[in-house]
Amino acid sequence: VSPARAQIDTIAKQAIIGPKRTTPIVSIERSPGQILLQGTELGIGWTVALDTASGKMNATLVNREVAFAVYGACTPQ
Numbered sequence: 001v002s003p004a005r006a007q008i009d010t011i012a013k014q015a016i017i018g019p020k021r022t023t024p025i026v027s028i029e030r031s032p033g034q035i036l037l038q039g040t041e042l043g044i045g046w047t048v049a050l051d052t053a054s055g056k057m058n059a060t061l062v063n064r065e066v067a068f069a070v071y072g073a074c075t076p077q
Contacts, residue, residue: 014028055076
């Protein structure tokens with residue numbers, strides 16, 4: 001099974017573009033060493049933290065019933 005992949009566009013489309021849906025990025029905060037992204041979709045709030053040097057990322061997805069933590073890495077296009 002190959003890992004899930006999505007394109008994160010913080011400039012032109014300001015969205016996370018996956019194979020089945022596109023989710024708008026509501027908030028983008030750039031600081032030295034990282035980019036924080038936030039949004040909501042289907043009743044779930046999410047936050048993604050990207051390390052600008054290594055490409056490593058951590059994400060949280062949460063609603064009133066459940067929370068998930070996701071770890072991964074980004075590669076530049």
